[in-house]
Amino acid sequence: MNHKPVRKAVIAAAGFGTRFLPQTKAMPKEMLPLVDKPIIQYVVEELVAAGIEDIVIVTGYHKRTIEDHFDHTSADLRMNLKNSGKLELLEETKKISDLANFAYIRQKGPYGSATPVMNAANWIGDEPFIYTYADDFVRSDPCRFKQLIDVYNKYGGSVITSVHRDGDEDYGRYGYIDGDEIAPGLIDMKTIVEKPGSREKAPSSMASVGGYVFQPVFMEYLNKQLAAYDGTKELQIQDSMQKMIDDGHKFYGYEVKNGTWYDTGNPLEYLKTVFDFALEREDIGPELREHLRNKLQ
Secondary structure, eight states: OOOOOOEEEEEEEEOOOOGGTTGTTTOOOHHHHHHHHEHHHHHHHHHHHHOOOOOOOOOTOOOOOOHHHSSOOOOHHHHHHHHTTTTHHHHHHHHTTTEEEEEEOOOOOSTTTHHHHHHTTTTTSSSSSEEEEEEEEEEEEEOHHHHHHHHHHOOOOOEEEEEEOOOGGGGGGGGEEEEEEEEEEEEEEEEEEOOOOSGGSOSSEEEEEEEEOOOHHHHHHHHHHHTTTTTSSSSOHHHHHHHHHHOOOOOOEEOOSSEEEEOOOOHHHHHHHHHHHHHHHHTTTTHHHHHHHHHOO
């Protein structure tokens, strides 16, 4: 099947990060480090590895440090690294601003997952695009977004990241999908229920998490949803997704292969991710492992 190539991505990064206060009073949660690299950089690198060229980050008034991070390295920092002989670090920091073509939009409108996409509508135009969040990502080979785009290229429609999540608390945190499995780990969706609240109310144990490939027609449905919005609840993308499915548009839930999904949106999961990444490193992993072993005795 021939489709327009997926070249653009929208990253939602306007949340207040209240679960990390007081740390996030001045630092965006997306800039919290996984050892020595901010969370959002892993999301960007995952997009770039899938061939994404243009990335718009939808931010809030307190997120200027995100823009600074992906900007060119300051003259003072370049001089400091050069004079101290840290040329490898100098080269590494230079590469950050060259990862993609970045644009930034300040979020305006109702609270909810649909608003960042609506804010980026003019930038998206009539192209398919990836929509994702700045505090969760998948480490996989090939990368998650490459796998989603491959499904889009083969089947058309829109594609969402899916993972099995069956903890009691999960049903109040994620959307859940159901449909026909047409290939291993690939569901032709019939239903998506946002935060069903309990296992009994969920259509399955397959959760929809951040990371979507949307057809351009998705924007038309969001516009209709916004026109009918009465302000009584959050403006969520799942409402438009279900309406599209009901109208015959294809949505596929895809379980990423050879990957681990990380959700850093709360302190416990963030710490788990930090430890996973730190323990893998040759320079600090062995000593950290020994430290943890001693602490847990």
